[in-house]
Amino acid sequence: MTERTAPAATQGPSPVPFVPGLADVPAARSSICFIDGDQGILEYRGLSIESLAEHSTFEETSYLLLWGKLPNRTELEKWSKDLSTNRDVRFRLIDLLKTLPDTGHPMEALQAAIAALGMFYPDRDPMNPTDRYNSAVRIIAKAPTLVAAYHRLSLGKEYVSPREDLTHAENFLYMVAGELPEADVARVMDISFILHAEHSMNASTFAGRVTASTLADPYTVVSSAIGALTGPLHGGANEQVIHMLQQIGEVEKVRPYIEDLIHRKQKIMGIGHRIYRVKDPRALVLQKLAAQMIAKRGTDPLLAVAQEVEKVVAEHLAAKKIYPNVDFYSGVVYEAMGMPASLFTPMFAIARVSGWLAHWLEQLEDNRIYRPSQIYTGTHNEPYVPIEERV
Numbered sequence: 001m002t003e004r005t006a007p008a009a010t011q012g013p014s015p016v017p018f019v020p021g022l023a024d025v026p027a028a029r030s031s032i033c034f035i036d037g038d039q040g041i042l043e044y045r046g047l048s049i050e051s052l053a054e055h056s057t058f059e060e061t062s063y064l065l066l067w068g069k070l071p072n073r074t075e076l077e078k079w080s081k082d083l084s085t086n087r088d089v090r091f092r093l094i095d096l097l098k099t100l101p102d103t104g105h106p107m108e109a110l111q112a113a114i115a116a117l118g119m120f121y122p123d124r125d126p127m128n129p130t131d132r133y134n135s136a137v138r139i140i141a142k143a144p145t146l147v148a149a150y151h152r153l154s155l156g157k158e159y160v161s162p163r164e165d166l167t168h169a170e171n172f173l174y175m176v177a178g179e180l181p182e183a184d185v186a187r188v189m190d191i192s193f194i195l196h197a198e199h200s201m202n203a204s205t206f207a208g209r210v211t212a213s214t215l216a217d218p219y220t221v222v223s224s225a226i227g228a229l230t231g232p233l234h235g236g237a238n239e240q241v242i243h244m245l246q247q248i249g250e251v252e253k254v255r256p257y258i259e260d261l262i263h264r265k266q267k268i269m270g271i272g273h274r275i276y277r278v279k280d281p282r283a284l285v286l287q288k289l290a291a292q293m294i295a296k297r298g299t300d301p302l303l304a305v306a307q308e309v310e311k312v313v314a315e316h317l318a319a320k321k322i323y324p325n326v327d328f329y330s331g332v333v334y335e336a337m338g339m340p341a342s343l344f345t346p347m348f349a350i351a352r353v354s355g356w357l358a359h360w361l362e363q364l365e366d367n368r369i370y371r372p373s374q375i376y377t378g379t380h381n382e383p384y385v386p387i388e389e390r391v
């Protein structure tokens with residue numbers, strides 16, 4: 001065998017320091033979303049999340065994210081109409097959902113269905129402006145239909161077709177329950193969609209931008225992002241939070257449960273954030289909504305348990321600047337609305353689709369394929385040992 005010296009140049013010591021999790025490493029220039037993690041400020045296109053939650057709708061916010069400004073009346077009417085008239089999906093997609101095992105998770109079904117959705121629309125060239133617009137409309141409009149359809153079908157219920165005369169939030173709740181939602185519940189859903197619509201360069205957005213940078217079509221971009229959102233360290237946390245609160249069950253049991261987790265150095269779901277060093281501003285809005293919803297409908301022990309968890313966590317972790325994130329109270333809100341826990345992360349995805357698509361459009365404006373480096377830690381010049389001589 002010829003002796004080789006270790007290849008030096010490309011995979012050797014990097015001129016750039018290695019940062020695990022790419023913490024604080026800029027991966028793009030972006031004008032979509034601003035976060036000040038020390039002060040708890042979150043803005044979409046310069047507008048505060050609090051003002052959007054108070055005054056806007058998901059339809060208007062998704063327009064703002066994708067097209068960079070608040071729409072005027074005519075623009076909003078056209079955008080809302082394009083979304084509402086594109087909600088229906090081909091019956092073969094419903095057939096596809098029927099064939100998926102009911103042991104799967106709705107997020108897996110959504111990821112598969114969004115990837116498959118693109119196959120029905122050949123006009124999905126990322127470099128063609130008309131294809132770009134139509135693809136964005138279709139994905140935002142149809143994601144709720146796919147989530148609601150898989151949910152009902154996996155329970156052995158009939159698929160409920162979307163209605164064009166309802167808002168995005170009303171229609172989603174209608175398709176899940178098969179009946180029209182109360183107005184206050186629909187508005188809470190709408191606000192939750194606004195709060196979840198975008199959050200800068202997190203794991204799923206990065207996954208989507210990496211896929212976008214290869215010039216893959218938008219359906220593939222969004223399905224990549226959905227896959228990344230699924231994990232419990234990201235969007236999957238909201239479902240885990242409600243399971244944790246249900247498992248704790250009573251306020252008196254909070255302290256031993258949380259202290260045991262901290263003692264065992266386990267992560268408490270819905271707590272902590274890479275960017276925020278104060279309480280997530282979205283969690284503040286959601287906490288208020290949860291309290292309002294619950295006050296109107298009687299009591300819900302889960303809110304009291306959640307608030308006690310927050311108190312005990314603060315006693316132990318405030319010194320590390322670790323506070324509740326968006327996923328901590330969203331589950332309590334959804335639970336109070338009567339939504340099943342398996343839909344919590346898909347509801348996050350339905351909203352976040354608009355942020356991912358805004359990043360997809362932005363990535364294409366000045367694209368360069370993502371290709372980071374690595375620090376090679378393996379060996380060199382290993383002999384090829386015949387299989388019969390290997391231990």
Ligand code: COA
Binds near residue numbers: 325
């Ligand atoms: N529970 C307990 N301790 C936590 C914690 C949590 N949820 N989140 C962070 N910490 C602690 C870590 O143990 C670590 O402590 P140490 O410095 O003494 O070792 C420190 O805070 C930093 O944590 P780290 O995991 O390095 O932060 P990160 O920026 O890599 O991770 C999250 C951020 C969000 C992934 C992390 O906080 C987490 O796993 N949270 C729970 C899952 C969740 O809610 N995800 C949704 C995010 S919106």
